[in-house]
Amino acid sequence: MFDFWLCVAIVVAAYALLLRARKKLLPLPPASRPGPGSYLAGEHEPPWKTYQRWSLKIGPLVTVSKLGHPIIVINSAKDATELLDKRSTFASKPRWPMAELLGRQNNVGFQYYGERLKRSRKVLHAALNPDAIANKWSELLDTQSIKLMRQLASDPSAFYSHIQNNIEELVVLFAYGREPEPEYTRIAKAVMEQTSIALQPGRWAVNRIPIFPLQVKYLPTWLPGAGFQRWAKSARTLFYQMTRGPFLEVKAEMELGTATDSFVKHSLVNLGQNRTVDSEDIIMCAAGSLYSAGIETLTSTILTFILFMARHPEVQDRAYKEIMQVVGNHHLPDITDQRALVYVDCVIREVHRMNPAIPLVTHSNTEDADYSGCHIPKQSWIMGNIWSMLHDETAYPRAEEFLPDRYLHAGDGSAPRDPRTLVYGFGRRLCPGLHFANTVVYLVVARTLALYKITPEIVNGEPRNSDLILVPLYDLNAA
Ligand code: HEM
Numbered sequence: 001m002f003d004f005w006l007c008v009a010i011v012v013a014a015y016a017l018l019l020r021a022r023k024k025l026l027p028l029p030p031a032s033r034p035g036p037g038s039y040l041a042g043e044h045e046p047p048w049k050t051y052q053r054w055s056l057k058i059g060p061l062v063t064v065s066k067l068g069h070p071i072i073v074i075n076s077a078k079d080a081t082e083l084l085d086k087r088s089t090f091a092s093k094p095r096w097p098m099a100e101l102l103g104r105q106n107n108v109g110f111q112y113y114g115e116r117l118k119r120s121r122k123v124l125h126a127a128l129n130p131d132a133i134a135n136k137w138s139e140l141l142d143t144q145s146i147k148l149m150r151q152l153a154s155d156p157s158a159f160y161s162h163i164q165n166n167i168e169e170l171v172v173l174f175a176y177g178r179e180p181e182p183e184y185t186r187i188a189k190a191v192m193e194q195t196s197i198a199l200q201p202g203r204w205a206v207n208r209i210p211i212f213p214l215q216v217k218y219l220p221t222w223l224p225g226a227g228f229q230r231w232a233k234s235a236r237t238l239f240y241q242m243t244r245g246p247f248l249e250v251k252a253e254m255e256l257g258t259a260t261d262s263f264v265k266h267s268l269v270n271l272g273q274n275r276t277v278d279s280e281d282i283i284m285c286a287a288g289s290l291y292s293a294g295i296e297t298l299t300s301t302i303l304t305f306i307l308f309m310a311r312h313p314e315v316q317d318r319a320y321k322e323i324m325q326v327v328g329n330h331h332l333p334d335i336t337d338q339r340a341l342v343y344v345d346c347v348i349r350e351v352h353r354m355n356p357a358i359p360l361v362t363h364s365n366t367e368d369a370d371y372s373g374c375h376i377p378k379q380s381w382i383m384g385n386i387w388s389m390l391h392d393e394t395a396y397p398r399a400e401e402f403l404p405d406r407y408l409h410a411g412d413g414s415a416p417r418d419p420r421t422l423v424y425g426f427g428r429r430l431c432p433g434l435h436f437a438n439t440v441v442y443l444v445v446a447r448t449l450a451l452y453k454i455t456p457e458i459v460n461g462e463p464r465n466s467d468l469i470l471v472p473l474y475d476l477n478a479a
Pocket of ligand 1: 108124
């Protein structure tokens, strides 16, 4: 009798396994450069463009690698909404063991979905929600953008480094209430560089072999072959120096009563009586995440704006005229003018669309899923191709062209989707800094348009598109 039930159990289990194995996976790309199980994007164009090309042939969801955990790229906004916005099981991040060795899973952007992530995001939301931006940080954002206008006036040809430094200063001021010292900047930049080295595909065996890290990451660093561990150990030390140092300084200043307003101060005050080592650690790591999350994204968005204004003088001129009409030239556009500056808003939307600061975002699913008749195994890498969604010809006709006018009919419902509902990511991982970022981008864009003419440099009577200049319309340093 026992043998009979055992046989039944084996047959049922085998059938279930067979069914599972036969479940359809999402389509693979058309043959391009197939490696063993993975399909590499071309070298001559960015991967997001390659993935879009493939998706136009085989459908919006493309599996680009079957090695280890499948890597699936979502190329359409509709599917991103279904999977990444609506399903909480798609809100985790892939495991990247080398990054873990560097301590980076403490960075909010790398955290797996769970209790700690929720607590980190809650702390960030408390300081970055629209009310907090309006009531607590508006003065900081206002002053810092005026400072940028003056910096640009002092040496307009160095606009690139002025923008980068000003945004770095802003994010560090927000995080810790102080300007970054050169040593802090050096460490923070080294940490970012090490993170990108740790994430380089194919560089570290520890990243490639899914079972490897579980044992190997605990090997002593002096063992032969554990060189990556030694490198990781020194990188980890630097990471803690970057996050712990300024956090402890703010705490000490709070005890002395000398701390200026900052994300860390605000969050520690909010803890009130509930201060624990764990809750302080969450604040410390959330503050440490702001540098990598906020600076490059904001800088690249503002630089994209500069580039497109130089290429489209007619758009620049129209936006300038709108500012003169709505605000005039007696004061700078400020946050209260934002609603009335409709065309400036269209320019900002189109800047985000043309060159989203993060063209590809990566999530991971914590459970097996079925979608569109296909099977998505758990712990797949799910990449949202934001660039492709924003270059979808059906949603944005003539998608390759910079056309701010496309948003002008926003009122009658026929305007295309606001790109700002895509560039900040999806669902439970949506960028917590989006209101902060939207305010900064608006202030910098509107004020630059009011004060400067952005043009390509003219060499021998010909515009040189590789060199842009900002020509001040007023003598700002005399003001
Ligand atoms: C134009 C500027 C910015 C853009 C386009 C942008 C975009 C994004 C995107 C696409 C993600 C990933 C979302 C996902 O995985 O679905 C993200 C995450 C994040 N961003 Fe931003 N961001 C910007 C500025 C900022 C700023 C200024 C801050 C902080 C002050 C910030 C803080 C964060 C943090 C902490 C995360 C990680 C969230 C998580 O993984 O749960 N971002 N951002």
